Amino acid sequence: MTDKPSPGEEDQLPARPLIFKGRGSTSNHNGRFEQLQREAFDDGWALEDADTPRLITEIIHDSSRSILHYNDSPDIPFDRSINPYRGCEHGCIYCYARPSHTYLGFSAGLDFESRILVKPDAAALLRQALAKPGYVCQPIAMGTNTDPYQPLERQQRITRQIIEVLAEHQHPLTIVTKSAMVERDIDLLAPMAAQNLARVFISITTLDRHLSRVMEPRAAAPERRLQTLERLSKAGIPCGVMTAPMIPALNDAEMEHILEHAHAAGARYAGYVLLRLPLEVAPLFEEWLQHHFPLKAAHVMSIIRQSRGGKAYDAQFHQRMRGQGIFADLLAQRFRLAASKLGFMQERSPLNTSIFRPPAATTARTAKKLTPQRDLFE
Template sequence: MMDKKSPGSNSPHEVPRPLIYKGRGAISNHSGRFEQFQHADADDGWDNLEQELAPITTEVLIDNTRSIINWNNSPDVPFDRSINPYRGCEHGCIYCFARPSHTYLGLSAGLDFESRILIKPDAAKLLRKELSKKNYHCAPIAMGTNTDPYQPLEKQQQITRQVLQVLAECKHPVSIVTKSAMIERDIDILAEMASAGLAQVFISVTTLSNKLSRSLEPRAAAPQRRLETIRRLHEAGIPTGLMTAPIIPVLTDPELEQILIAAHEAGATSAGYVLLRLPLEVAPLFEEWLVHHYPLKASHVMSIVRQSRDGKNNQANFHERMRGSGLFADMIRQRFSLTSKKLGFNKRHLEMNTALFQVPGRPEQLGLF
């Protein structure tokens, strides 16, 4: 146990123990910033550092939230409301900007975030209740803005599908971002909604390299599988776009044009991007991962990250946090814009249909009179 004031300090002779768990992204589990003491595993001289660690089993916890719609007024995102069926994400993406949210629960942004997942089993029930409020005004709801609604637990829990069933019943528009092929399971719902202008999907593709993806986002679908998902959604008539997020200097930015071209060939009609963000605990977790997996590139990557973030690991300012600033950020912006224009991306903005919205239960209530 180390004092809170120096969570990352080590003596010259102290070697931190790397936690290399198969199928997990983070390689540490430091306590969150709100905890009084900082806990971290370290080699005590008895363990064999070469010994493979036993797999971490995912722990499912219940989130007894009383509301399901999250509201925001950020100028950086094109929506004012969202739904997150899960807190934490099994995909284990080391770059995930949502990791610090686990510290509000007294958990770690590291391994806890991807192995101790909170589910919201009453999400559909809560959604129906909130859509029934007299002052509710219909506008597109976003899913996948914080943690992935189609992470592995969804296969058994089906919370996302239940939410979509309520939205379809109420004819309420929804926009989804995911990096999972599991969304194909819900094509039956999404295709019908899309035919009425009520659904659109964005598939996140970070890299086309299977090797990089396996360590960067260990439990997410393989890159080619995501492209196949774009194809299947497009063939089902569902407006499908690409999110190249995040773009990581040195590691993934050389692939930017190839990713855009591959997604276009698969049927994507729009595209967006986000430059790597490293808020709070994400910065040391990412740098730790980087030093372990890409030691020869680590300093180069972090140098460009800081050049693009006013000399810091992260920018929290509106209008800058998604795109960054400086020469590298400007170059990414120009490359993305030029290639997107050549491919015909984003020629028109898809307007979601809000005129069809029906308050849950209202037709049945009217039928009593």
Template sequence: MEREAFDDGWGSAEAEPGVPPTELIIDGAKSVITYNESPDVPFDRSINPYRGCEHGCSYCFARPTHSYLGLSPGLDFETKIAYKPDAAVLLRKELGKRSYVCAPIALGVNTDAYQPIERKLGITRSILEVFAECRHPFSMVTKGSLIERDLDLLADMARDDLVYVMISVTTLDGELARRMEPRAAAPHRRLELIEKLRTAGVPVGVLFAPLIPALNDHELERVFEAAAARGAEAAGYVLLRLPHELADMFPKWLQTHVPGRAAHVMSLIQQMRGGKANSAQFGKRMRGEGLFADLYAKRAKLAAERLGLNKMRRALSTAAFKPPRDEGPQMSLW
């Protein structure tokens, strides 16, 4: 499977030199909806069309999950992508169960539902088609420009308060973005997506994630300002998380790309993570703790208030939900 070029905002259709072609692996899972009881995320169920992500973000907290497949969280995570070819079929079955209770589903939580391979496979598109048919609410976070392809479905669902999108913008510095997120859409392209979503009537916000101390933290307010100018109505941030293997991988990335800041970045992270590279403690894992963590929270709050963000977060509606039609042979006779 070769990479297929598309407009990611970098002004070139050339594939990144030295990156192996994407290898696809069929994910034979029997279900697509995953449930959680985490108290610090605003959803209790999610769908991940893909495992692994071609964007290749150096900081991705989901990298260690590739170990569950017997693969590396490094290059394998970026080039060996597991996908669910029958995701839409499985979703229809799950939504059609008599026991199913409708609640918003978060789409693409671990890895981006709009990573480049989606252009060929269309797994995310097929899931959205089921959501649209059943009028099922969902939210998503993405940094992929391919979301523009699905504006027709998103705009239709937005009319019934069935969708909310957050666009991830980590930096406005193109050079830093190219190093941190080598195959994700360029920063200016993501700002364009916010504007296009807003113009189409789709509720959209910006997520500054991850916030990395001494690397991109100075851009927090600038990113909020740029997103607000394009029509974002909400803004949030997440402090860098370094679970499992990432606690060793990310410091090495720092030493390679910003060696003069590496020690300072890790020192600040440790000060907000109880002296460690990571903390999985609920209530603190997304924001950290201590003086610097409090300062970031205050900065984000003040910036959002100044820009008129987060005044009103539209609630996703379950009122229009209808279980999928039975398309079996018996129903086809009527």
């Protein structure tokens, strides 16, 4: 016999989130700039588990007129970056880049994972930027906001086109990714690495397949990322591992094991970041915790707030990556001890900027301005 709610009681029951297969977020709330709010709800007809319909990815052409993004942040090791895509199909629930989608009028939730802006003119715009008379060569970082090797890259190939331009003009770059697709570009990256022009970091958050599946649903499996590290290293490409983010009471206990496996696979640089929950990411992450780990949710958020001055997030430079307090200090000590014991390099040697050859002015064509188009890709 099934207990049914009494009349009027249904209105008091919490709304059940609509779960889409292969997506991380459980909601699609509007961003902070929107005047109206929309909210999805389960009307009792939603299908369950494997029968749940897929959320189709929408591709939107981005007609940006520049491609290099500069920053002067004192707590990151690069001053410029390229993002071939806005939004990311990997769907990592913890992604600190989610709020960037709200500037476009989209949600930081499911929109961030399913409405992806692509930059087809990226390579031409990059060539144009490198040819400017006042350009000063410094390493370009890729993968700082969204993953340059997210699933769409297989068809779009924008990241590869960017690397081809950098390789042609002997310009250094660094890459951070959770995807095994970076192996496709070993033919470009290995010769660059031989000239000290390339370095690749693989982000590994957990070795637990189940946790990885629900936390970062469309990223490569943990063991596949380790295999990628090994293949890149054997190709002569200097590699590192990012144990990021470390989430209290969820994956932080794995940090030493991740570092051990990554070092065995060939990683020689390492880094970590304490979970960051800026703006819209905090409520999205709490919703996700309540759905997937309801018994741990309160404990996880309590430690996060203890490490962030009582808030879900502290955006201060030097604090935002590491946090403060007992847990944050212990995590930092654990990382230093493990990295030292395993022999990870304590400092990253500079990449080579001395052999950069700027494009000739005649080859730096102005990229054509695209009319925004939309199409669907599953």
